[in-house]
Amino acid sequence: MPYDSAQLNALLQRIKRGDAAALDEIFALMGKRMVALARGIVGTQADAEDVVSESFLKLARHASSYREGNAYGFLMRIVRNTALDYLRRNRRTATEDIDAIFSLADERYSPERREDALFLEKAIRSLPPLEKKMIYYRYYLDYTVREIAREENISKSAAERAISRAEEMLKKSLQAGQTEGE
Numbered sequence: 001m002p003y004d005s006a007q008l009n010a011l012l013q014r015i016k017r018g019d020a021a022a023l024d025e026i027f028a029l030m031g032k033r034m035v036a037l038a039r040g041i042v043g044t045q046a047d048a049e050d051v052v053s054e055s056f057l058k059l060a061r062h063a064s065s066y067r068e069g070n071a072y073g074f075l076m077r078i079v080r081n082t083a084l085d086y087l088r089r090n091r092r093t094a095t096e097d098i099d100a101i102f103s104l105a106d107e108r109y110s111p112e113r114r115e116d117a118l119f120l121e122k123a124i125r126s127l128p129p130l131e132k133k134m135i136y137y138r139y140y141l142d143y144t145v146r147e148i149a150r151e152e153n154i155s156k157s158a159a160e161r162a163i164s165r166a167e168e169m170l171k172k173s174l175q176a177g178q179t180e181g182e
Contacts, residue, residue: 008071015063023056026075034079037140041083048083055082073142080141123173131166138163 008029014022027034034055039048055078066074124135137143137151149159 005071008075009068012063012066012071012074013068015060016066020060023060026059027056030072030075034075037076037079038083041080042086047086051083051086052079054086055079058082070142076141119177120174123170123177126173127166127169130162131169134159134163134166135170138166 008026011022011026011029015026031052034052035045035048038051038055039045042048042051058078059075062078124132127135133152134148137148138145143151145156145159145163148163149156152159152162154162
């Protein structure tokens with residue numbers, strides 16, 4: 001089931017008001033994506049599950065800092081930061097296997113939607129590493145251009161160009177794949 005940003009926002013608002021049941025609903029809605037992101041950073045399924053559990057604790061404790069808006073970005077940043085904290089505590093370095101993070105297909109999707117998600121996953125995986133990272137930051141973590149520039153230690157204009165180049169490459173890859181499939 002794809003997430004609905006209004007639904008996710010409403011769930012975060014419920015958590016802010018102390019409704020712990022909303023945590024279960026967020027897990028049902030976003031758990032697989034959260035685990036995929038954590039696994040891409042920490043490397044193993046078991047560690048990723050630990051990170052997601054810890055992320056939910058942080059979410060419950062710090063829900064009051066959520067300001068209505070980008071619920072998905074807020075949630076994924078908690079997971080990413082928790083995964084990086086986990087690695088620091090265990091004196092390990094991040095691998096950020098972006099291919100593992102782009103797990104877009106969900107068995108609950110209709111066959112058509114699942115096929116589209118797998119097609120998109122394949123197109124993203126075919127991108128060069130830098131362009132893949134730009135798509136990851138911009139569309140998966142929902143970073144702003146400024147945040148991407150800071151993360152990559154480049155200028156804002158360089159980040160804009162890299163994102164634009166990544167989007168163009170992805171668009172061409174998707175168009176080429178559609179032509180092949182027809």
